[in-house]
Amino acid sequence: MFNPVDLADGVSRWSSLGVTLPKPLAGAIDVFETLRYIEVGYHPVFRVEDVTPANAEDKIRELAEHLALYAPAGGTTGLSPLQRAKQQAVDAAARRVLAQARAAVPAVIDALTPVFDTHARTYAEAVAKLPGDLSAETLVASGAGAVEAYGTAQQAVAQLARIDAWAAGLPYLSGIVVRDAETVLRILRPSTRQQLSRLDKAGTTPANPTLAALDPVLFTAARSGVEFAINTPEAAAALRLALLSGVPA
Numbered sequence: 001m002f003n004p005v006d007l008a009d010g011v012s013r014w015s016s017l018g019v020t021l022p023k024p025l026a027g028a029i030d031v032f033e034t035l036r037y038i039e040v041g042y043h044p045v046f047r048v049e050d051v052t053p054a055n056a057e058d059k060i061r062e063l064a065e066h067l068a069l070y071a072p073a074g075g076t077t078g079l080s081p082l083q084r085a086k087q088q089a090v091d092a093a094a095r096r097v098l099a100q101a102r103a104a105v106p107a108v109i110d111a112l113t114p115v116f117d118t119h120a121r122t123y124a125e126a127v128a129k130l131p132g133d134l135s136a137e138t139l140v141a142s143g144a145g146a147v148e149a150y151g152t153a154q155q156a157v158a159q160l161a162r163i164d165a166w167a168a169g170l171p172y173l174s175g176i177v178v179r180d181a182e183t184v185l186r187i188l189r190p191s192t193r194q195q196l197s198r199l200d201k202a203g204t205t206p207a208n209p210t211l212a213a214l215d216p217v218l219f220t221a222a223r224s225g226v227e228f229a230i231n232t233p234e235a236a237a238a239l240r241l242a243l244l245s246g247v248p249a
Contacts, residue, residue: 002175008032008094010169011101017166019111025100032093040082044070102173109230116163116187120228123156127214127222134211134219153214160218163187163230171233178233184217185236189227196243198224 012029015021021029044066051059069082079087129149131138139146167186171178184203190196202220211219221228231239 001177002172004094004098004175005036005090007172007175008097008101011097011173014101014108014166017108017112017162018115019108022100022104022107025097025104028093028097028100032090032097035086035090035093038086040070040080040086042070098173098175105170105173105232109232112163112166112230116160116228116230119156119159119163120187123153123160123218124222124228126150126153126156127219132223134214135208136210139210150210150214157213157215157218160187160228161215167230167233182231182233182236182240185231185239187228187230188217188221189229189231189239190221190224190243191227193243193246195221195224195226196240199226 008029011025012033015026020026044063046059046063070080072078072080126149130146130153131142139150164187168181168183171181184196184199188199190199198220199217202216205216207216218228220226
């Protein structure tokens with residue numbers, strides 16, 4: 001199991017992808033972050049200068065109430081009542097963020113798709129100008145145009161990698177360790193079993209540094225005419241099953 005607070009912290013950074021999050025998710029994140037940064041760890045201070053004969057009893061009661069809230073409790077946690085209350089509140093807020101995040105995944109994919117498509121198109125066009133057996137030697141031998149295309153592909157794949165990393169975290173939103181999480185089909189949609197086989201092979205075959213910098217799986221996809229698209233974990237799993245079984249998804 002994963003810590004819901006850690007997972008919700010990751011969701012809170014989804015806005016760095018450059019998309020506007022759905023309002024329910026954005027609101028849940030705001031509450032979560034507000035609760036996280038409420039200070040409950042300080043200790044009460046009794047200011048005797050503020051005590052007068054008229055308010056002395058009230059000041060003693062006020063201090064007693066503060067001590068009851070802030071003083072560490074016994075037991076295994078050693079947390080004060082306020083600290084325990086904050087811990088419970090933050091955990092509840094984190095779980096709400098995760099629930100809203102799961103519901104928001106399709107909308108976030110829709111928001112990401114236009115910029116994703118642009119980077120994927122740029123990447124594929126650049127890769128088409130590179131030698132198929134890409135290495136430092138073949139790149140230099142192909143001339144200045146190929147070297148320029150390689151730089152363009154590097155910039156595009158860096159942007160694709162950010163979205164791929166976001167998609168890689170989606171299976172864990174339920175807080176459960178996922179076995180055999182999909183890695184190849186997060187942002188690719190091959191149409192045949194043969195294409196899938198080439199992608200799987202590219203993902204497990206050691207690559208030279210020049211090819212590795214462009215992501216061998218994405219490089220193979222671009223060279224093979226595989227569609228670039230963002231998949232939910234469920235869609236990726238269904239696509240793999242369909243391609244391997246020969247049954248249309």
